[in-house]
Amino acid sequence: MNAPVAASVGANGEPYGTLHGHILTPEGFVHGELRHAQGRIQAISGRPVSEREARASGEPLILPGFIDLHVHGGGGHDTMDAGDAALHIARAHARHGTTSLLATTMTAPAGEIEAAFRAIGPICAARQGGSARVLGVHLEGPYINPGKLGAQPDFAREASISEVRRLHALAPIRLITVAPELPGHLQLIGQMVAEGFRVQVGHTAGCYEDGVAALEAGAGGFTHLFNAMTGMHHREPGMVGAALAHGHYAEIIPDLLHVHPGALKVALRTIPRLYCVTDSTAAAGMPDGEYHLGRHKVFKCLGGVRLADGTLAGSALTMDQALRNFVSLGLDVAEASARTSTFAADYLGLAKRGRLVAGAMADLVMLDPALTLQRVVVEGESIELQDA
Structure with missing residues (x-):
């Protein structure tokens, strides 16, 4: 898997992950990064892009799990x-x-x-x-x-x-x-x-x-x-x-x-x-x-x-x-x-799942432009896809 992801450490010493790509937020796609720690999304930053631009770029799409x-x-x-x-x-x-x-x-x-x-x-x-x-x-x-x-x-x-x-x-x-x-x-x-x-x-x-x-x-x-x-x-x-x-x-x-x-x-x-x-x-x-x-x-x-x-x-x-x-x-x-x-x-009334926003659970999928699964993160844990 070559999807861009990095693990690092925040100011409080807790591990966090950072994913880069085209991130689907409730307001639309953002080209930038998503940072998560302790099972939750900490921040999403970047510039708004159209879905057409996101899919044409060749970079990963990051969607809610x-x-x-x-x-x-x-x-x-x-x-x-x-x-x-x-x-x-x-x-x-x-x-x-x-x-x-x-x-x-x-x-x-x-x-x-x-x-x-x-x-x-x-x-x-x-x-x-x-x-x-x-x-x-x-x-x-x-x-x-x-x-x-x-x-x-x-x-x-x-x-x-x-x-x-x-x-x-x-x-x-x-x-x-x-x-x-x-x-x-x-x-x-x-x-x-x-x-x-x-x-x-x-x-x-x-x-x-x-x-x-x-x-x-x-x-x-x-x-x-x-x-x-x-x-x-x-x-x-x-x-x-x-x-x-x-x-x-x-x-x-x-x-x-x-x-x-x-x-x-x-x-x-x-x-x-x-x-x-x-x-x-x-x-x-x-x-x-x-x-x-x-x-x-x-x-x-x-x-x-x-x-x-x-x-x-x-x-x-x-x-x-x-x-x-x-x-x-x-x-x-x-x-x-x-x-x-x-x-x-x-x-089901789950306000912290099914959407990529700060404070929500770090549940997400990363796909290539052909919509083939590249990475899965469940509550901050990266899931092994070798048997998918």
Whole structure:
């Protein structure tokens, strides 16, 4: 790696790092230097430049580190494996530029979900070297519609606030996916939100009106938009229609398999803070072959991950590729960066992540003009990319 970076010592004797290149700030690109120490950005200095000038210069681009709110696995490991699986997953994704993520659980018997939470809790409490920060858990199941399982195992059940509280005591729950049309779920959405949980709609057979009602009850977004939800028809707009008409935030999987590029462009035009997730499985960052997703066997081939019957089952996407895919659709780098970092941070209320400003966490990626990853820094630590 030849990306320009230097380590030195500040006036107080603490080590700091200095990176040089075209730095994407909330006001646009700056050609200059970024200095960080003790895990935080200390200062950014330089002259403003256009994105066109930045990309034409041949010098590195420095962007906020990627934030992924829907991660089932990576590097051959699955969140539901418990043990130290979440740590291996966080390390695998860090090598692709993800600086923070949510470990995402599958629909499963209560004991299996609890075991996963028990394993994830300590990893959330203390970041280990070489890994992305695990911010908490996305509880994708089991409060979903059994008719819209997608690749989820068949253990869906009605939501329980007592179960949510119990799991939250083991590891912090940052997102909960709920099918709002199931009995009692609208009321529970309001109760979960009142207790500080962020709820979003997904794996749902609900109609347009169910989606609107869920938003009114406090739901904040939609889980992997278009997938595992009722589609849009001009006389039955479905859950997709509710998202496109009323959603402010929504996840989307831009691997160009889960969602057609044309549908991606529709969502980009209509949902102001549409953001990327990978929905990645153990197959992410691994060669073609057989892996597992919760209780399911899955198969990676031709860039995708599928069940034996051909159903898409999560993805092999990494966030650096997601950024490139967004740019291939016509987004400029600044907007692609916002949709792979800043909007996800804003959705979770993380003011010190997802942006390069003084005082923010020193979470960043450095890319060459072709958007190939050159360096990753997580909370000030430079991550080894040899296996990326």
